[in-house]
Amino acid sequence: MEYGVVMELTGLQKQRSLYEPELPLCLQGRGIEVEYGEGTSVEDISDAQSVHKSFPFTFGQPLIQFKSSKLNTSKSSALAAFRIGVLFCGRQSPGGHNVISGLYDAIKSHNRQSTLLGFCDGIEGLFTQKVIELSEDIVSSYRNQGGYDMLGRSKDQIRTFDQVKSTIKTCQELKLDGLVFLGGVTSNSDAARIAETLTAAKCPTKVVGVPVTIFGDLKNQFVEANVGFDTVCKVNSQLISNVCLDALSAGKYYHFIRVMGKKASHIALECALQSHANMVVLGEEVAASKLTLLDITKRICDAVQARAEQDKYHGVILLPEGLIESIPEVNALLKEIHGLCNDGVPVDEVLSQLTPWSYALFNFLPTSIQKQLLLPPESDGSAQLSQIETEKLFAYLVEKEMNKRLGSAKHSGKKFNSVCHFFGYQARGSLPSKFDCDYAYALGHVAYHLLAVGANGYMATISNLKYSISDWCCGGTPFTAMMTANGWSPEGNSNVKLICKLTRQSQIDIVDDPLRSVTH
């Protein structure tokens, strides 16, 4: 596929491309001061030793903060020309293009001779040096637009020693001063590994990461938000609100909506708050409370029944994409299936090798779900969540249970009807919200300033996001300060040992009841 194409813009795209995001005060002007804080450790102090051992060169670096300088120092205007590479990692997220336009504008405003190189097809391009030089023409046609089509992406992770070697080779041969990764938890963990390896190999290229993921799970005391999350929640919430209104108008359907978000229920929760859906089931809380399929079914049925007693036969129920993996019994079944897959057991023999309990559960499920559970796992070991129609599973289980209840005298209402949806791609490909445009653009600038001060192994971070843009605080946080040890180890490959990974936020503090039902 061809990348770096100067697009012919539609009227709307033209209008959007003209929008100039405001910059935080600390990034305005040419004189920007850098302040170094105390050295950092890790979130959980018991992990410090393991993380330090894995990241001897980049562990313990100080926090960085940028301040607007009153002096227009001649030093900054005389900055040497830079060569920086940038790539999209992992799944596309609205606003990604604005990180690149921010990075481009920052680079060029400090030295017109500096070069921004875009790697095509994500890390594929990093390994194979498939790269294009980004010009004003190219960058302009992607300003404030959605998608990742300027450069494409790949979802593969950096796994093998050969891949690490090709990355070092690329940095050396292209004479890169800096390399900027855009991505989520996995991609920024890879970036941390590359930062460490480059230093070990005495390669001068510095690595900076930017938190860009719709899943919104790359959050901690340093990272307040991920680029794309705001857009996806707004677009999904609007669609869910539409379905709520349609449900209310028709008065006879329960809509089960599965919402994209992989393991994290963040999008589902935020959409529930924005759209006032009738119920949301949170995967993290289901896992913590060890709720079974039938527990969840029963609770949904109780809510349906309570509404029927108010003469309401419609509703909207949100299910996070990763819910299926959060239900302990299904998780155990999936682990067995994936284990057998990884051992090379052919799919048609997997069933006969399941433990009796998992076999019984498997047989209890509808045929279509059975087929979906048997799909091979993703590269990160999780199930193919986008392919498993959890919404249909619960619609089926709830209907069965409601028919039983209808049979008894308890419930005299109408027949239970369901409609199922999966909301994912249609929101992920949308135009970025104003917040995501502004936030991404500012992060692009921050990434440049980190490289300009020679930071390596840092994530570009902005705090104070709830205040007006001018008051945003910009700086950098060492990757290692956000890490947890033994988060992950690669299967079937021992060349590269990645035992430390960025922490995935899995706690949702505000919720104490895993099944929250709003009866309106």
Add this chain to the structure above:
Amino acid sequence: MEYGVVMELTGLQKQRSLYEPELPLCLQGRGIEVEYGEGTSVEDISDAQSVHKSFPFTFGQPLIQFKSSKLNTSKSSALAAFRIGVLFCGRQSPGGHNVISGLYDAIKSHNRQSTLLGFCDGIEGLFTQKVIELSEDIVSSYRNQGGYDMLGRSKDQIRTFDQVKSTIKTCQELKLDGLVFLGGVTSNSDAARIAETLTAAKCPTKVVGVPVTIFGDLKNQFVEANVGFDTVCKVNSQLISNVCLDALSAGKYYHFIRVMGKKASHIALECALQSHANMVVLGEEVAASKLTLLDITKRICDAVQARAEQDKYHGVILLPEGLIESIPEVNALLKEIHGLCNDGVPVDEVLSQLTPWSYALFNFLPTSIQKQLLLPPESDGSAQLSQIETEKLFAYLVEKEMNKRLGSAKHSGKKFNSVCHFFGYQARGSLPSKFDCDYAYALGHVAYHLLAVGANGYMATISNLKYSISDWCCGGTPFTAMMTANGWSPEGNSNVKLICKLTRQSQIDIVDDPLRSVTH
């Protein structure tokens, strides 16, 4: 369920409720002249006799056109107080509420003592006199909002003699001067029948219909557009464009999107034109060209292969909801299944009674599609189109064929991957577009003026829609002028004989190739 609720509005809804649609010049002011044209016949003159026989009282009435009068006649300001009933028929369509707000404003501006009664639950309320008097408070909270939640709706049709009798009784007991139906082809055909029956029964209530349906198939020389179609096409097109961008960014998926629209491919075609999807398959053209499942599959595969030769492994393919019924062999199979269902054959015995050809076709299909084809038909005799996942059927058939082609030397590309979607409810429940707000509001006024001049058996019509609102031409067209004979006859019930029905637009003039592929 409770209707006519004064809603607590969100900020957005409040803003929207304040919008005052502009009225066409001919509807402005208190002095409006009415011009009667020539008497009308039917679209196809050979149907004239049958339609005349079925509609002896309302056949052949003249066209009506409203003109702004220079005189502010005292006559119009002295109009007697009216009692008018209004109801939502058929499926909800964005803008429906504005027909009611237009009707309400027109009624009240001519005489504050006039009354607008809203029937709840559609024709259910008409039969049972479940009715609420609409007040400014109620109407205000639904101005320019989506859905049908002010009054609800039912999709049942008027079928039996008892239902017609209850309708007459309702009109008499509530002393209605007029009754306004909002709906599509079926609902307006019902309205035509009621108009005729009321005259025959010497009931003074006049009946007027308003073309409100997202399907957009109630179109002819008198009706240029249906309320809701514009909104649904815009919302769907935006989502489809998002998917196009997502497909381009990922570079590895073909998205098969089924678009709501029942028998008509109008929404799918309009969305293809607005979104520039890569391909759209039009049901009407498939039926006309008698394409088989495998013909369509082959043509999609040819396009996929042509794109692969350009190193493109992604794309977006639109399928209308009704496509499955338009494929002659599947249509024959569905007719057999529905015939057996109507004969009372239990579902598990249907298979054994299929003809050999249909049985072979049935067995060729994936299990999930088999189950969906076995669902009982809708009340209008069509298959349960929203439940049949045609997009999954084609994704499956195309994948099978592409794997075959990949096996041969012809095609050296990557694996074919698909993602399936159904876009329906999320667009149908959306806020109405500006056009739908304006058009619906004006139609509400037109409906009032038709009743004010004593028209019965008319549809409110506005032409010149492509010009600015002030230049729109407003009037009424007799239902019978848009009718086709023997369009439909009720099964298993001979009390009411409905052999004439409004013509459903099934021709899409601009397309000559049923499978249009744009390779971009």
